[in-house]
Amino acid sequence: MLRARGYVALDADEDGFSRWIDRAKGEVVVDPPDPVPQGWLDRYGWAIVRERVEILVEESRFRTAFLCGSAENEADVRDLFDLIVCLVIDENTLRHRLATRTTNTFGQHPEELAAALKWNPRMRAIYESRGATIIDASKSVTEVADSVIDAAQGLTGSTR
Numbered sequence: 001m002l003r004a005r006g007y008v009a010l011d012a013d014e015d016g017f018s019r020w021i022d023r024a025k026g027e028v029v030v031d032p033p034d035p036v037p038q039g040w041l042d043r044y045g046w047a048i049v050r051e052r053v054e055i056l057v058e059e060s061r062f063r064t065a066f067l068c069g070s071a072e073n074e075a076d077v078r079d080l081f082d083l084i085v086c087l088v089i090d091e092n093t094l095r096h097r098l099a100t101r102t103t104n105t106f107g108q109h110p111e112e113l114a115a116a117l118k119w120n121p122r123m124r125a126i127y128e129s130r131g132a133t134i135i136d137a138s139k140s141v142t143e144v145a146d147s148v149i150d151a152a153q154g155l156t157g158s159t160r
Helices: 050-059 091-100 110-129 141-153
Strands: 008-011 018-022 044-048 065-068 085-088 133-136
Touching: 044 050, 050 065, 085 110, 085 141, 091 110, 110 133, 133 141
Parallel strands: 008 065, 085 133
Antiparallel strands: 018 044
């Protein structure tokens, strides 16, 4: 929806900003199993690549750009953003969206679903504690996009 409205909007999961890493070794996992086996998410994490985000910041210096997604090490890139927005949904909406989405299968396997259900309330609490703008994403895509754009337009002197 943000792209359709003419904004630069990238998906941290699909557009090359994030990758799976072995937390113990720090190594990149090129081909993670699909679905992930039990215990896999305890060892491996979804991490954003700071260098890739720095390139986006430089390329977007004079326009608004949105990088959408979440990663466990996002604190490593938080300083690169003028605004952090957290889209929140209730558990039933999360279950429904994961079960019916067509962009990827993550969350449709019991191990992945359990992890998503565990992360959902934790992420909201983390973002709230850090002063993020909280937006109810259980509304229509149009309403959510309006709220995200309104939050971004509320910035003054923004160059990112």
